[in-house]
Amino acid sequence: xxxxxTRRRFVQAGAAxxxxxxxxxxxxxxxxxxxxxxxxxxxxxxxxxNAIGTVTILGGSLMPPEVVRAMDEAxxxxxxVPELQEKVGARLAEVIGVPGAAVTAGAASAITLAxxxxxxxxxxxxxxxxxxTSDMPNEVIQPKAHISGYEAQILLTGAKIVRVETVEEMERxxxxxxxxxxxxxxxxxxxxxxxxxxxxxGKAHNVPTFNDAAADVPPASRLSSIVKEGxxxxxxxxxxxxxGPQSSGxxxxxxxxxxxxxxxxxxxxxxxxxxxxxxxxMIGLLAAVERYLKLDLAAELRVLEGRVEHILTALAKxxxxxxERYVPHIANEVPHIALQxxxxxxxxxxxxxxRQLLEGEPAIAVLGGNGRINVSVxxxxxxxxxxxxxxxxxxxKA
Numbered sequence: 001x002x003x004x005x006t007r008r009r010f011v012q013a014g015a016a017x018x019x020x021x022x023x024x025x026x027x028x029x030x031x032x033x034x035x036x037x038x039x040x041x042x043x044x045x046x047x048x049x050n051a052i053g054t055v056t057i058l059g060g061s062l063m064p065p066e067v068v069r070a071m072d073e074a075x076x077x078x079x080x081v082p083e084l085q086e087k088v089g090a091r092l093a094e095v096i097g098v099p100g101a102a103v104t105a106g107a108a109s110a111i112t113l114a115x116x117x118x119x120x121x122x123x124x125x126x127x128x129x130x131x132x133t134s135d136m137p138n139e140v141i142q143p144k145a146h147i148s149g150y151e152a153q154i155l156l157t158g159a160k161i162v163r164v165e166t167v168e169e170m171e172r173x174x175x176x177x178x179x180x181x182x183x184x185x186x187x188x189x190x191x192x193x194x195x196x197x198x199x200x201x202g203k204a205h206n207v208p209t210f211n212d213a214a215a216d217v218p219p220a221s222r223l224s225s226i227v228k229e230g231x232x233x234x235x236x237x238x239x240x241x242x243x244g245p246q247s248s249g250x251x252x253x254x255x256x257x258x259x260x261x262x263x264x265x266x267x268x269x270x271x272x273x274x275x276x277x278x279x280x281x282m283i284g285l286l287a288a289v290e291r292y293l294k295l296d297l298a299a300e301l302r303v304l305e306g307r308v309e310h311i312l313t314a315l316a317k318x319x320x321x322x323x324e325r326y327v328p329h330i331a332n333e334v335p336h337i338a339l340q341x342x343x344x345x346x347x348x349x350x351x352x353x354x355r356q357l358l359e360g361e362p363a364i365a366v367l368g369g370n371g372r373i374n375v376s377v378x379x380x381x382x383x384x385x386x387x388x389x390x391x392x393x394x395x396x397k398a
Contacts, residue, residue, distance in 0.1 A: 034362055048363040049384045053332050053376035054215060058365060060239035060246040061379060063284065067244060070287035071280040079279055081267050088282045089262065092250065095290055097224040100255030102262045103238070103248060103282045105275040107214035109265070110235035110251040111153035111182075114210045115140060116271050117233075117260035118180040119157060127264055130271040131158030137177040141170060141207075143198070145191025146184040148212060154182065157271055167197045174205045185213035185226065186331040199230045208232040208257060214249075215331040217241040218297055223289075227253050233261075238281075241332075244288030245281040301334070307377035307385035308335045314389035315339065318396045320346050337375040339368075339392070348396070356395045362387055 037047040050058050063071075085103065092101035104110040119138060120126040126136060140154055144163045151161060159179065164170045170181075170193060181202050188195050202209040211231040216222050218241055226234045231253065238248030251261050265272035308325050315323040321341045327333060343349045350368040357364040364387070367374050375392075377385055 046363050048358070048365045049388060050379040051357075051364050051366045051375045051377070051388055053336075053378055054237070054240035056239075056246070058379075060237070061241070061243040062381075063245065063288070064243055064291065066291055067284050067287045071245070071284040074280045074283035081279060084279055084282055085262055085265075085277075088286050089258065091286060092289060093252070093255070093258075095293060096252065098227045098252045100253060100258030102251045102258045102265075103277050103285055104235070104251050104261075104265065105249065105277050106239070106247055107212065107235045107237040107249040108150055108153050109272070109275040110249045110261075111150055111210070111212060112157060112275065113261035113264050113272055114233045114235065114251055114257070115154050115157045115159050115180060116264040117257045118208050118210075119159060120260060120264070122256065122260040122263060124263065127268075128270045130264075131156060133158035133160075137179045139173075139175070139177045140180045140182050141173050141178060142182040143170070143187075143191050143193045145193070146182065146187045148184045148187075150212065164193070166192050167194075167201065170198075170201055174201070174207060178205070178207050181207055181209045183209060183211045183231070185211050185216050186329065189329065202232075203230065208254070211235070213330075215240050216333070217292070218333055220293055220295070220297060223250075223252070223293075233257055238285045238288065242285070242288045242292050244285040248277060248281045248285040250285070250289075304335050304377050307380060308337055310385055311337055311375065311377070311389040311392070314393050315396075318393055321396050332376065332378065334376075334378045337377070339373040339375065341371055341396070343371045346396070353395055357391055360391055360395075362391075364388055364391055 034047045034049070040047055048058065052058060054060050088103055089101045092103070093099060102113070104113055116127065116130055119130065119133060119136065138159050139162050140159045141162050141164060142151075144165050154161060162173050164173050181198065183198055199209060209231050210233045211226050212235050213222065213226055214235060214237040217236065223236065233251060233253040236242070236250040236252070238244035238250060239246030251258055264270060266274065266276040312323050312325065315321055321339055323337055323339045326336055326338050328336065341348070350371060350373055353373055354366055354368060357366055375388065380388065
């Protein structure tokens with residue numbers, strides 16, 4: 001029943017949703033969980049209950065107090081930013097348990113910097129030439145089943161993408177111009193190229209392998225396990241499961257390549273100049289990672305299961321609606337709820353459910369389509385799940 005989880009699905013479905021803005025008068029009627037949002041409501045922007053998950057269009061995750069405090073403290077001083085980048089990277093590598101780490105301007109930035117690192121291998125002259133790759137190796141191999149929507153982050157370095165479908169095609173595609181192999185972690189079950197074959201071929205030909213695992217914590221062990229498995233570089237979002245600054249990311253793996261990637265990002269010139277990570281975000285992401293590695297994730301999971309059970313219990317009383325618990329494979333790997341119904345029988349489309357939830361009190365953002373709604377309880381706060389359950393029952397019973 002549930003559709004495959006992805007950090008970009010909300011944007012693709014965005015046409016089905018009305019605007020999130022509303023008048024200050026509407027915003028003033030919100031339930032207590034959304035109170036205190038005057039910084040937004042004075043602009044006529046309406047806060048919502050996040051029943052989608054760690055999507056960028058809703059701001060990813062909310063930063064916990066210790067992360068906000070670390071950023072506030074960092075904002076009070078000047079430091080040498082390149083030195084801070086190096087020291088924060090070293091500390092992140094230490095606490096995560098990987099050879100090298102760099103803070104990036106989000107996971108998409110990490111894709112660009114990883115590609116740039118594999119193109120230049122720390123050669124500053126080559127770095128400043130990008131995206132001119134006319135006389136250097138510049139090919140990136142990508143399984144067709146791993147087309148992600150983020151290919152532009154590779155192409156803007158001047159690299160060329162070579163797409164393959166089978167292991168044999170992948171073997172034949174590797175040549176002296178190959179600089180990197182691109183893999184999407186959540187797509188490991190897709191296509192004809194297995195995870196093991198991908199790594200085996202990369203190692204056999206000494207080609208760096210990159211894994212886009214942006215939304216793939218929890219579990220916390222995944223921060224190090226993908227590198228230990230054999231991938232040379234791995235990208236994670238800083239503002240999703242880690243609850244760090246939304247415009248931050250992690251590039252983890254081989255130290256020579258994370259060091260080369262760091263050379264390509266602001267305040268250096270060149271391809272990554274616009275990918276600025278300020279000192280507050282670096283310190284905030286470090287605080288977020290250190291916090292996350294100490295969390296009792298089992299206790300958090302019990303809270304999420306309780307929210308799911310409450311919503312399922314409420315929906316069990318609604319005729320014609322099938323609701324069930326599911327956990328996405330890899331990305332956003334926490335309990336969700338999938339709702340399905342016959343749109344013609346109930347004379348109610350998924351688009352209409354989405355609209356009513358978003359325009360009602362409180363405003364609730366969900367994803368769905370074709371007689372199906374997916375509800376994530378992960379980023380709800382307090383008793384927001386009760387409000388979601390009540391509104392879903394109201395909408396479907398009406």
